[in-house]
Amino acid sequence: MVQEKAGLNSQRLKCIMAQRSSKCPRRPPKSVRGINYIERMPPEITEMIFSYLDEGSLFCLSFVNKHFYELAENSVMWYRFYTWYRAKSKTSRLIKEVTDGMDMGSIQEMPNGYWRRLFFKELIGHDGSWKWKKKLRSINFYTGLPSRTAKVIRDLELMWEITVRDARGRENRIKHSHVYFNRASLTVVWNSGNWPILDKPTTLEIHGVRLLPIYCPSTWRPGCRSLLKTVVVKKEGGKVLASDKLISLLYIEKGVTIGVWQKDQEIAFVLVNLHYHKLVERHFRGSSTISYEPIERQASYNDIDPEYGLHGYTLHLELHNGEESIASLKFAQLYCRKDKIYGEFIPLHVISAENSSGHTPLCEKIRLPWQTESLQGHIEQCCMFTLTVLTEAQTPFWCVTAPVAITKSNRQDVSFDYDAESFFMEYQDSDGKLEIQLEWIENQKQFVMVNMLVFLSLRKVNSHFRCNYIPRDI
Incomplete structure (x- = not known):
């Protein structure tokens, strides 16, 4: 009798274990765990899969890991993007000029990232400047400046960043926190970041960043940087405008103002004022190291009016x-x-x-x-x-x-x-x-x-x- 009950219990236990094993999949053996199947794929298959991606997705894929970065640097795919973009503005008779007459071997011989950089350079070159120039022709009668400057800046999705360089040459880039638009100017605010203590001279470089028109999150999207202002912040430099119990407002120059903690003499925030006059041109025609200075045109000479230039x-x-x-x-x-x-x-x-x-x-x-x-x-x-x-x-x-x-x-x-x-x-x-x-x-x-x-x-x-x-x- 006891043996029969023990047999029944063992059969029930086997049934329960069988039901559980059917519901919960078995863990793979240790020999299979941790294998990256993408790395084991033949390169022809991965290249075929990646060929269905657009340029933005392919660029973002390079941030996943080192292996994906190497795959996203594929010269053939970026060469296709480059030739396709150039062919949009060319005729079929000039397709050989567009493709530069290169064979597959010559394309792959180029160093990694070459065709991607060339493609981004092509995007920057065709920035659609004729479109924003046309929008800036309309002048606001009240301010005397282009009336659609703020709209053009918003449509272009312009961003701003500060490069902080200390006395040792170490750099730190900080993206802007807020931007406020006014009638004839805008104010860019940086209220967070790893700011230095003003015990030694610190260089602040303000850049305007123009993001490339590709489908990619703005955090990772590549952009073209244009230098707007460069100022040097010193402990005893600048002009103290006003203060409260916590902050002293220090005006440096060129519309750059910093808020300094009175106790620690550390930067708390940065304010940068930018006038609308030639502001869009300064974002397009400057480089990352040289700021664009518009040429001031002289007025036509007038020898009839004896007080020309003193009125009006x-x-x-x-x-x-x-x-x-x-x-x-x-x-x-x-x-x-x-x-x-x-x-x-x-x-x-x-x-x-x-x-x-x-x-x-x-x-x-x-x-x-x-x-x-x-x-x-x-x-x-x-x-x-x-x-x-x-x-x-x-x-x-x-x-x-x-x-x-x-x-x-x-x-x-x-x-x-x-x-x-x-x-x-x-x-x-x-x-x-x-x-x-x-x-x-x-x-x-x-x-x-x-x-x-x-x-x-x-x-x-x-x-x-x-x-x-x-x-x-x-």
Whole structure:
């Protein structure tokens, strides 16, 4: 009896084990585990499989592992992409010229990556510049700049990155975090990254990156880099514009501003202002090491007008904080008489303190917001400005965008229209100066612009208009 029960139990156990083995597949033997079947495939089969991929998928495949990288470097496949792209703009009679008359042996003799680089170079060469040039022909009457610059930049999917190079020559590339578009400029923000401490000089190279038009995630898509700005950041360099409890805002040059932690003297974020004037051209015609500088065309000589180059100026000024506009102003028919030229600059009176009808109130709060990976805040009485000065022919003459701080004035000027504190904003570079006087109206809690002067470089005016104006002695 006991033996019969034991036999039944053993039969049931065998049935249960058989059911489990049918549901759960057996593990492969150790001798088969870890075998890469793709590596064991004949190269003809893998090449046939990869031939069904487009150029973007083939390029992304090279990031999987070392073996896939070697397979994705196949010269024959990239040669096909190269000849197909060139043949699109050629006729059938020129197909031999397109394929360069090369046989299969000559194609495979080229080093790995040769045809891929040539194909990417062909894509860069046919950048469709005639399309964006056509879009930039339309001029905004208010700003005097191409009205579709922001749309062209968005359509081209332009990106920006900073190359940080320390004193030892080590490099670190950081992609931008945000970009804010304004009427006449854009602000690019880097609020995260491995930033150095400012104990030694650090070089910042700002590049515009134009991604190639292939189907591939933007993280891995190849691109063409164009150098926009190069600045050197030092511990005692730059100009401290303003600060709060945590951050000091340091203006370097060329529209580059950095936020520095007051405690550690380490970069917290970077702001770069880019004016729309020739901005798209600078992304297309520059290289990774040399920035594109547009050629300034001289005005045609006019020997009839004795004050040619001293009148007919138009000015557009926008105050903003990157995220939103504070004020957008336009002034036309600005001029300067010969007897008012003193020193190295030509003054243009934009807003006069004596004419109260031209005084312009600003919004209630003027502050510059900032943000890092973990903290955010704002700096009071600080903003950015974008200035565009147009000539009589409505062509850009002086274009600049940079941060500016509101500082309390030490002048003892008496204002008969306002019983208020006086403040000022100012900026200067080699091409001109901007001076704005403001009055703080306490009961209204706002600033009023009561005086504005723009100074143009006498050297630049003489060069552009082919004149020879001489400043009067003071």
